[in-house]
Amino acid sequence: MPNRPFRAALAAAAVASLAIGPAVAQDVTLTSRDGTVDISGTLQSYDGEFYRVDTVYGPLTIDGQGVICNGIGCPDLEAFVAEFALSGSAAMGQVLLPALVDAFARQRGLRLLREVLDESRSRFVLSDPATGTDQARITLRLSSSEEGFADLAAGEADLALSLREIGPEELSVAALAGLGDLSGPRRSLVLALDALVPVVAAANPLRALTPDELAAVFAGEVSDWSALGGAEGPISLHAPAGDSALGQLFAEEVLAPFGKTMSGQARRHADVADLVDAVADDPGAIGLTAWSEMGNTAPLDLRGSCGAVLAAEVATLKSEDYPLSLPLMLYSPARRLPLLAREFIAFFDSSAAELVIRRAGFVDQGIDRTPLARQGARLTNAILGAGGEVPLEELQRLARALRGAERLSTTFRFEGGSSDLDAQSRGNVARLAQAIETGAFDGRQLVFVGFSDGEGGAMPNRAISRRRAEAVRKAVRAEAHTADFSRLKLTVDAFGEALPMACDDSAWGRRVNRRVELWLR
Amino acid sequence: MQIFPRRWAAMAVIALGTLVSGTLPAPVVAGDAGAAPHLPRAPGAGRAGFDPGALLPLSARPADRAEGAGDNAGPGDWARAPERRLSPYGMPCREELSAVSAPGAMIRLTLFAPCRAGATVRIEHAGLVLEMPTDSMGALRVDLPALVGLGELSAGFEDGTRLARTVVVPDMGEFTRVVVLWERGAASGDEGVGEPPLALHAREVARTAAKGADLWHRQPGNSGRLLRGQGGRMTVIDADNGRAEVYTAPRRLGTVRLSLEGEVTQANCSQAVPATVLRAAPAGGPERSALSLRMPGCARVGEYLRLKSVLPDLKIARN
Numbered sequence: 001m002p003n004r005p006f007r008a009a010l011a012a013a014a015v016a017s018l019a020i021g022p023a024v025a026q027d028v029t030l031t032s033r034d035g036t037v038d039i040s041g042t043l044q045s046y047d048g049e050f051y052r053v054d055t056v057y058g059p060l061t062i063d064g065q066g067v068i069c070n071g072i073g074c075p076d077l078e079a080f081v082a083e084f085a086l087s088g089s090a091a092m093g094q095v096l097l098p099a100l101v102d103a104f105a106r107q108r109g110l111r112l113l114r115e116v117l118d119e120s121r122s123r124f125v126l127s128d129p130a131t132g133t134d135q136a137r138i139t140l141r142l143s144s145s146e147e148g149f150a151d152l153a154a155g156e157a158d159l160a161l162s163l164r165e166i167g168p169e170e171l172s173v174a175a176l177a178g179l180g181d182l183s184g185p186r187r188s189l190v191l192a193l194d195a196l197v198p199v200v201a202a203a204n205p206l207r208a209l210t211p212d213e214l215a216a217v218f219a220g221e222v223s224d225w226s227a228l229g230g231a232e233g234p235i236s237l238h239a240p241a242g243d244s245a246l247g248q249l250f251a252e253e254v255l256a257p258f259g260k261t262m263s264g265q266a267r268r269h270a271d272v273a274d275l276v277d278a279v280a281d282d283p284g285a286i287g288l289t290a291w292s293e294m295g296n297t298a299p300l301d302l303r304g305s306c307g308a309v310l311a312a313e314v315a316t317l318k319s320e321d322y323p324l325s326l327p328l329m330l331y332s333p334a335r336r337l338p339l340l341a342r343e344f345i346a347f348f349d350s351s352a353a354e355l356v357i358r359r360a361g362f363v364d365q366g367i368d369r370t371p372l373a374r375q376g377a378r379l380t381n382a383i384l385g386a387g388g389e390v391p392l393e394e395l396q397r398l399a400r401a402l403r404g405a406e407r408l409s410t411t412f413r414f415e416g417g418s419s420d421l422d423a424q425s426r427g428n429v430a431r432l433a434q435a436i437e438t439g440a441f442d443g444r445q446l447v448f449v450g451f452s453d454g455e456g457g458a459m460p461n462r463a464i465s466r467r468r469a470e471a472v473r474k475a476v477r478a479e480a481h482t483a484d485f486s487r488l489k490l491t492v493d494a495f496g497e498a499l500p501m502a503c504d505d506s507a508w509g510r511r512v513n514r515r516v517e518l519w520l521r
Numbered sequence: 522m523q524i525f526p527r528r529w530a531a532m533a534v535i536a537l538g539t540l541v542s543g544t545l546p547a548p549v550v551a552g553d554a555g556a557a558p559h560l561p562r563a564p565g566a567g568r569a570g571f572d573p574g575a576l577l578p579l580s581a582r583p584a585d586r587a588e589g590a591g592d593n594a595g596p597g598d599w600a601r602a603p604e605r606r607l608s609p610y611g612m613p614c615r616e617e618l619s620a621v622s623a624p625g626a627m628i629r630l631t632l633f634a635p636c637r638a639g640a641t642v643r644i645e646h647a648g649l650v651l652e653m654p655t656d657s658m659g660a661l662r663v664d665l666p667a668l669v670g671l672g673e674l675s676a677g678f679e680d681g682t683r684l685a686r687t688v689v690v691p692d693m694g695e696f697t698r699v700v701v702l703w704e705r706g707a708a709s710g711d712e713g714v715g716e717p718p719l720a721l722h723a724r725e726v727a728r729t730a731a732k733g734a735d736l737w738h739r740q741p742g743n744s745g746r747l748l749r750g751q752g753g754r755m756t757v758i759d760a761d762n763g764r765a766e767v768y769t770a771p772r773r774l775g776t777v778r779l780s781l782e783g784e785v786t787q788a789n790c791s792q793a794v795p796a797t798v799l800r801a802a803p804a805g806g807p808e809r810s811a812l813s814l815r816m817p818g819c820a821r822v823g824e825y826l827r828l829k830s831v832l833p834d835l836k837i838a839r840n
């Protein structure tokens with residue numbers, strides 16, 4: 001009779017999937033710790049946690065903690081080395097990943113050696129400082145988001161680094177390669193946040209541009225600074241590579257809505273570090289870069305025709321109030337990674353990792369709070385936009401509802417033209433659910449506040465924004481399995497178009513306005 | 522070599538036992554460290570611990586420590602424990618270590634160990650380890666890059682004798698700093714003739730990049746530029762255990778691109794080059810990382826290798 005833990009281990013076998021490591025068939029006998037059950041077969045693999053054994057019952061995956069291995073095929077448990085590879089976006093891999101590996105090794109008390117194999121490849125060797133034995137070897141290849149997905153599909157990487165969500169073609173290639181559905185809920189996570197920012201030399205007096213000006217400049221239709229209120233002089237354009245995540249984001253979010261394409265005059269840079277250094281040197285230049293790599297240039301704010309200004313800052317990137325955001329994403333295939341690899345991924349969500357992310361120059365996703373009193377600009381926008389469809393009473397209702405409350409940086413936004421949450425917001429659902437489960441908001445009230453853009457009537461907009469807020473609350477409730485909902489209140493409110501963040505004159509301005517904010521009281 | 526007469530004088534004073542004992546490390550603040558040459562001199566009438574720039578003798582032999590000559594020990598302690606052993610030149614064997622801050626967040630180390638001529642000294646500071654020999658008189662003088670604003674500097678000998686000083690570096694916060702220590706493997710055994718295959722390069726993207734410099738050990742910049750906040754400086758320390766390349770920049774200089782560069786030669790192709798990188802952090806001790814850099818294969822001899830993505834650039838923090 002199998003005892004209970006062993007039955008559980010056998011049950012686990014049913015859900016276990018592909019194993020890692022060379023499949024060298026050797027004979028083993030796994031005996032339960034109390035000696036009552038043995039399973040014999042040929043060992044297919046051991047991943048540091050699970051044995052995968054071919055037996056007369058078929059292939060079984062058995063939790064290594066519950067059994068003792070005997071036989072010539074048994075792995076040396078002490079000598080097990082977790083090996084896995086990451087590949088993809090150089091912007092993510094260059095500074096952030098090495099810093100995360102370093103912090104992870106430090107937390108584990110492991111010694112770290114980085115072997116630089118060539119210009120784009122490094123291997124991080126984590127070893128036990130006492131015995132000197134290797135515990136993990138992590139290979140990192142720096143290329144592009146696109147290459148990362150290709151390496152994942154080709155089996156050359158276990159984790160892909162990407163500055164954008166996986167594309168439909170890449171999805172089908174990955175599925176064909178047996179990686180499962182990479183768009184699935186547990187296949188990706190947002191590590192940190194970055195954004196696309198237009199920049200000029202610090203000596204250039206320009207500080208903000210409207211979306212249509214930005215599009216016209218990079219399409220080459222506005223080619224002299226005098227057209228933007230500056231001194232006469234030609235504008236020189238510096239753009240990231242067209243197939244880079246930055247280049248694609250700009251084409252899709254800024255140029256395409258105005259029916260424009262990038263000017264042939266733009267100087268393309270493979271490396272945004274070179275781009276910002278060129279722009280910093282030339283008062284007549286304008287460039288597109290990542291927030292994390294602005295060098296000595298000055299960022300331009302995005303100004304709407306209604307007067308609302310969006311600046312790329314830590315707070316606006318966190319809340320996605322700045323529209324041109326780039327989530328730093330990590331994709332993992334639907335197969336079991338070595339235990340240490342899974343622990344490494346779990347480490348990304350720790351507060352130790354948040355500090356590393358900030359130090360590496362990116363924006364972390366820790367939940368920040370801002371009281372209503374410090375949101376003067378937003379309230380000013382609301383008052384200026386009031387009248388007509390948004391009567392005074394509605395603004396007063398908003399002020400009463402949020403007075404004394406704090407806005408959390410966690411904000412939920414939707415894919416263009418849909419009611420699906422975007423990547424960053426899906427991550428926010430999980431993050432918020434986890435915070436609720438740990439009791440971070442016990443005794444408090446969390447208000448999901450829906451807002452909409454200004455298209456259409458005020459009444460339907462209020463109804464739409466309420467439906468979105470309810471949907472987000474439902475998603476959070478569903479995700480927080482272990483939370484005790486008697487300890488906190490989750491409520492919903494909605495104000496339609498009453499408190500705009502951006503002007504409704506552009507597609508992204510409207511997308512910024514369609515949101516569910518989270519308020520705490 | 523004209524320093525020796527003055528040092529003899531200092532030694533003579535010490536030998537007479539007129540110094541206040543400084544058995545425990547005392548913080549040394551050198552506000553005017555750059556003004557005076559850092560030669561040992563007899564302290565004035567005040568307590569040695571409060572005399573900036575003074576050389577504080579520090580006894581480190583376990584035997585001396587065991588006598589309980591503590592912080593408050595007076596001159597009389599010396600009389601009870603006279604230094605009887607003398608060097609071939611007639612100097613007392615007692616070792617002395619001085620460490621004072623110098624402009625540009627440097628630490629000026631002066632070590633006298635008259636009975637240890639040609640000995641290897643292991644100097645340690647905030648994770649930076651350098652092994653350097655004393656000269657024929659048992660002296661060692663070297664300017665070291667500070668890696669913390671308040672930290673320890675120690676000098677140890679092969680027999681376990683270790684001297685330590687606390688150093689205060691008042692201008693540490695004004696600079697950013699990266700140290701790359703190219704380790705000389707015990708196997709290669711060359712006596713300082715071989716250069717490391719790669720060198721640290723710092724491209725300063727100054728306000729106008731046209732004037733931005735590419736600093737490396739052959740084009741190191743100068744300390745005047747550094748102290749005026751106009752640019753960085755590269756310094757090199759050649760030690761027995763390797764070469765330390767130190768890049769220091771004013772904190773507000775802006776972006777500096779760091780790379781490791783060198784030519785692939787018949788001698789270094791396919792070799793693994795070990796290095797330790799230390800980066801001074803705004804708070805706490807420096808960040809330390811161990812590297813092993815694989816040189817390209819011998820088919821690429823003659824190529825110039827430029828590794829841009831190994832060291833994070835220096836940037837002004839925006840978050």
